Amino acid sequence: MLQRDEWDVWFGQLELAFGGVPELAQGRELYRSLTEPDRSLGVWDGEQCVGSASAFTFRLSVPGGALVPAAGVTMVGVSPTHRRRGVLRSMMRRLLDDVRTAGEPLAVLTASDPAIYGRFGYGTAAYAMAVEIDTTRVRLSVPPGTDEVAVRLADPEKALPDCERVYAELVARRPGMPARRPGWDRYVVSDPPEGRDGASPLQCVLAEGPDGEIAGYARYRVKPEWDHSGSEGRVEVVDLDALDPAATAALWRYLFGIDLTWTVRAGRRPVDDPVLHLVSDVRRSKPSLRDSLHVRLVDVAAALTARTYAAPLDVVLEVEDAFCPWNEGRWRLVADGAGSAVCTRTAEPADLELSVRELGSAYLGGTALTSLAAAGLVRELRPGAVVRASRAFAGDVAPWLPHGF
Template sequence: MALETRVLQADEWDVWYDQLELAFGGVPESPEERKLYRQLTETERSLGVWDGAACVASAGAFSFRLSVPGGTLVPAAGVTMVGVSPTHRRRGILTSLMRRQLDDVRAGGEPLAVLTASDPAIYGRFGYGTATYGLAVDIDTTRVRLSVPPGTDEVTLRLADPEEVLADCERVYARLVAGRPGMPARQPGWEQLALLDPPGTRGSGSPLKCVVAEGAGGEVVGYARYRVKPDWDLKGSDGKVEVADLDALDPAAYAALWRYLFGIDLTWTVRAHRRPVDDPVLHLLSDVRRSQARMRDSLHVRLVDLPAALEARTYGAPLDVVVEVEDAFCPWNAGRWRLAADAEGTAVCTRTEAPPELELSVRELGSAYLGGITLTSLAAAGRVRELRPGALSEASRAFAGDVSPWLPHGF
C-alpha cells in the first residue's frame, strides 16, 4: 500500500503522538506533558505519514516570533515532533517531510525555520546550521563564592507559588526578549511550559518552587524557578538545587537570586542547564573551574526566504558584500546576493551578477544569523571561502552580536 502524507486532523492526534513517542524510544510521556503538547499542537501545521491505518511518521511546526539582532521579532516556524517509525526508516520519508514542510513555511511567508535537534547530524543536510549553544554549570557551593554588585542587599526576595506569580514572571521575560537574539516571544499557552512539573519527572526532588525579586516599589524585577533534591551520605547532607529558569532586569536582582540559591540550607551544589554561554553568573563566581561549565548545541536556524531573513536583522558595522550561496534543498535561495548595510545597521539584500566576494552555504548563514557564531570561525573550519581580501573580516564584524544568542526553553 502506498504511503499517504496529509495534514493532521484533530481526532488523529493521539495516534499521531503515539507514533512520535515510539520513534523516540517508546517511553510514554507524563499525562501532564502530553496534555500540554496536545493544547499547543497546531494541527494545521502538523503532518502525518500513514501506511493504511497506521501513522508511521510525523512532523509539526509552531508559529513563533523569534528575536533577532536589533530586537525585531521575526516570524519563524518552530519545527518539532519529527519522527519516523523504526519499521519505515531509510525510505526517504524524513526527506519528503522536510521538503513539504519547508515549502509550506515559504508559502506562509516565514523567513526562518528553527529547531532543536535530537541528533544534530541529521538536519545539516536540510540547510539547518547550529546558531546557539546552551551552557550548563554544576557549581560546588562549598568551594565557590559569589561576588555581588552594589545594590544587591536592597533587593527584596519573596517565595511564591509559581502559578500565582506567573503573570509577573512573564512580564519580566517579555522585557528581555528583544535584547537577546534567539529568544521566542511567548505565544498564548506557552507560559504553561514553565510550570510543567509532573511528579514522575522530579526524581527525588521537590515540587517546583519560585522565588521572586522585587524592586523598591514592590515590582517584580526577577525570578528563579527551581527544585531542591535532598540527599544524605555518611558525611551528612549532600543536597542539590536544580535551577529551571532565572531571569532578571538588573544586575542587583540577578545577583540576589543567585545568592539565594547558593544559600539554601542542606544543599552544596547548584545545577543550572540551558543558560546563555555568556551568562553573567560566570563573572560572579570565585572559581569557574569548580563550576564544571560545559556547552552543547541548542537552536538550529534555517533561512527559508534568504533576502527577507537577512533584511530583518540589523548589523553591527557597515557592510557591502557579494555572497555566493549554495542551497540545494531550497534552490530559490541559491546564487549571488549583494548584502549592503548602512551605519544604522539597516540592510538591503538583492540578487546581483557582480563577482562573488564570499562563498558559503545556507547552513553557514544560518549559524551566523543570530550573531553568536562568527564567519571567521566558520572560515577557519573551511566552511566559508573568502574571494576578495578583507571581505571576510568585514562581514564577520557586521554579523557578530553584542550578546550571545540564547534559546531559554525547548519545544
C-alpha cells in the same frame, strides 16, 4: 494536515520513534493543547502512522531586537520500520515549502541528533551552557545594589504574570528568544510529579527592586540527598531571568544559600551568563556546552534584511542551497550599521561563498564567520571580506534559546 481525531495515534508514533517510552500524562496533554494541526504532518502506511512532523508558529528575536516570524519545527519522528525510505526527507520538504508559502523567513529547531539536520540547511546558531557549582568552595561577588533587592517566595502559578512580564522585556535584548504565545506560559511551569526524579515540586522566587517592581525570578527544585555524613542536597535551577545586574546577583545568591544543599546545578544557560563573572572559581562551576538552537534561512533576502548589523557592510554572498533552490545564487547585503539593511539579488561578483547552513549558524550573531572560514566552510573571494562581514554579523550578546519546544 493532521486531523484532531488522529492526534493520539500520531503522537504515539512519535513516542515509538523516540524509544517507546510514553510521555507523562500532563506533558502529553500539554503537547496536545500546543499542537497546531494545520501545521502538522503525518505519514501513513495503511492505518499505521509511520512518520510525524509539526511546526509551532513563533516570532524569534534577532540582532537589533526585531521579532521575525519563524516556524518552530518539532515532534519529528519516523517509525523504526520505515527508516531510510525518504520519509524524513519528504516531511522536511513539505514543511519548508509550507513555511515559505506562509511568508516566514526562518525555520528553527532543537535537534535530538544534530547530525541529521545539516543536510536540510539548518546551522547551529546558539549554544547552551550548563553549570554545576560546588557552593562549599565557590563564593559569589555581588555588584552594588544587590542588598537593596528583596527576594520572596511565590507560588509558580500565581507568579506567572510577573515572570512573563520580565521574560517579555528580555526577549528583544537577546537574539534567539521566542516571544511566548498564549499557552506557552503553561509549558514553562509544567511540573508533573512523575518527572521530578525525587526532587521537590517546582518552586519560585521573585526579585523585587527598591521601587517595588519585580525585576527577576528563578524557578527551581530542591533534591534532598543524604549520606552517612549528612545532607548532600542540590538545587536544580529550571530558569532564572532578571532585568538588571543587582536582581541577577540577588537570585543567584539566594540559590547558593538554600539550607541543606551544597550544589547548584543549572542547564540551558546562555554561554555569556553573568554567573561566570560572579563566581570565585569557574573551574569548580564546571561549565559545559552543547548545541541548542538550529536556524534555517527559508527566505534569504527577508531574513538578512530583518536583522541589524554591528558595522556598515556591503558584501555579495554566493549562497549554496540545494534543498531550497530559490535561495541559490548571489545576494548583495548592504547595511548602514545603524539599523537599516537591504538584501537583494545581484549579478555582481561574489565576495564570499557559503552554504545556507553556515549562513544560519552566523545569523544570530553568535558564530563568527571568521571561525567558519577557518574551518573551510566559508570561502573568501575578495581579500578582507570575511573579517568585514564577520564584524558586521557579530552580536553584542550571545544568542540563547531559554526553553525547548
